Amino acid sequence: MTTKVLAIDDSRTIRNLLRVSLEGAGFEYHSACDGVEGVEQFSEVEPDVVITDINMPNMDGFGVIQTLRSGPSRTTVPIIVLTTESGPDLKARAREAGATGWIVKPFDDASLVSVLRRLTGHVV
């Protein structure tokens, strides 16, 4: 069974890069370009794992995580934060909001896939 990934990022470049890496690793790739669309897409796509940017218009990454975790969907699928910042502060906030893990931009394919595997059990 394929693993469905939903990537939420306002940068088209990042979305493109994610698509190439993830489809290459056999994931089924879906994307959204801001937080609100991400939350919408979540109920539609029913992904096995979510990757979200933090700094986005309309709803930021923390908002996405909180909405997904405590909103009507109350999901426990892994949510990975994809961010350029790597401060301990940010990690703590993300964790508190309910993030499963984080990936620091710029990411390389191998580490991205290995994190996803570790969190979803996806077999490459």
Added chain:
Amino acid sequence: MSTNSIRDTFFEECEELLEALVEGLSAMEENAEDMEVVNAVFRAVHSIKGGAGAFALDRLVSFAHTFETVMDKVRSQVLKVDEELMLLFHRSGDQLADLVEAARDGREPNAESEATILKELEAHLGDADKEEEFSFDAMSLDFDAGPVALDLPDEVASVRRFDIRFNPTPALYANGHEPLLLFDALAELGALSVSADLGRLPEFDAFDPNDAVIDWQLSLETAEDETVLHEIFEFVDALCDLEISVCEDADPQPAPAHIESPAAPSLIDLPDMEDDGEDDDDPAPALVQVASSSKGGAKQAAPRDEPRGPRPTLRVDLERVDRLINTVGELIINQAMISQRIEELELPAVAHLTNELEAYKLLARDIQEGVMAIRAQPVKPLFQRMSRIVREASEATGKKSKLVTVGDSTEVDKTVIERLADPLTHMVRNAVDHGLEAPEKRLEAGKDPIGSIRLSASHRSGSVFIEIADDGAGLNRPRILEKAVEKGLVSPDAELSEQEIDNLLFLPGFSTASEVSNLSGRGVGMDVVKNAVAGLGGRVSISSAPGNGTTFTIVLPLTLAVMDGFVISISDQTMVIPIASIIETIRPNRKDLHYIGTSGEVISVRGAYVPIVDVARNLGLSAGETDISGGVLLLVSTETQGLTALRVGGIHDQRQVVIKSLESNYGAIPGVSAATILGDGKIALILDPDELVKLNPAAPFLPPASSARMELRHA
């Protein structure tokens, strides 16, 4: 999608982000307290940094990072925005644009200005900010190791045994972690044995599925370093009680209790292990009630009352659109041909057919308009670019100025926008350089020391109007005339109207660049501007009032592919003249016609005398209309001699014609701008009134009347 095309989209995206940045910065000038705006600016810089990192564009990344850090201080209200800082942000934006461009073209950016701006930006940062110097090499180390490290060649490190106690909290599950997957990752490092402590498992009735009641005891034999283990647990670090200890046993034994999960309620002898009774006081209250899974039937979250973000768009290859436009052009020609053929058949009862044909015509026009709309783009990005020109020109000349834009949502054909960039840049630069006065002079004149350059765009009667207006001193007409005489462009005793003096600026060879700065000294005169605009089927005009400034008006056709024209006869030829250029049509009365000298002819139009130009004669087709009162006069406004009446044989039709370039297929013909294909399949030339009147050097010259009327028209 290849890496290259991702790279291309990155740079495309950068352009959009840079536009958003410029827009945000001007909004900040209005209100720097608006956090939405500051956030948008921050995000734009941030996104550029994020993307640049992916392509290892280090310089771009580090500049964006510094910029972003200062912006972040504004965002967190540590730093207050004043005029100076605002200017620095603008310059940083410009620098960022340069860096993006340099990165795209693989050029070396201007290191000097980069260093200057970086220094100024850094001056706004405290030491603490500088310490977290951005280095993404260091950051990516975060992930370099990890489970994959297993593939490393056989470095014979000694195998050690790690004992791991892993007591998850409920938050660990709520955050989407799955212990089994963690164990899988560990198992990749070596021989793993896992045992579950079910001691806290309650009776079935008391079972709360959200609680974390199982603790784990693991034992891993691996050659890996302890840090690798910690990396696997990185994400769950604060969500569990974790203890990793090394068993310094030289001779690794099989794990003590090799029992797979559901067994062994009691744990085996690990003396250093604490009693784990304290798990329960760590329950992450906000999240305990998160259900284990509810993927199905989840309702839409987050109410949406307000429209958000840009509307969905589709990116299409420009070539495809152009192909479509071309085909639609053929469709219109084809429609005209069918109409004509049917007319020629002279069928007895064609009423039906005519109606349907009319509907076909309207549909074809709708399709054509729809396709044109695809190519149309707002002038906003173009106008925004000008703010930089104004800034740089002001800096270079020591003047103070601001740019005001009006109607920047006006849409214009993409090609027009592209080809307008250079002329507009030149005109805006000129407006600052030559148009505006120095601040002291402005103060003396009782004006705001900050000059204003106003750029406006609008649609009027099927044309696009773009105005570049300054509120400077106005044209110095005596000086212009003097200069023109000096350069031999006009004879010293010529008497010219104000309008004609102004138009001298457009003559080739007239450039005031030598006077002032190095700014305008780029070898571009207004004649180049005029030609560029004419190349787009448009025209430029000037109006200026002493003391109040100068306005340049560019009038452009909405599209470059089709136009509305009159089908006219000239001698025995059928030709087309753009309707946009025609002010009115006159069937002349003999009593309104007057002669000047031997060949000069004028017509009196509501009290003013307008020179008549015989089109056939100017094109060298015949000696002209023999019956002077025969034919029709088309009143047009021209650059060289103001209002002019063009004499043609007759007007046959008004229709939309598809413009086919002559220049690219054949060569330039004086007086003719292009060609088209008519309904009967014949080719007709499209006339250019402006060039046409120039063909007749003997045309009567009546400055006072014509210029008076010109001014009326522009008033």
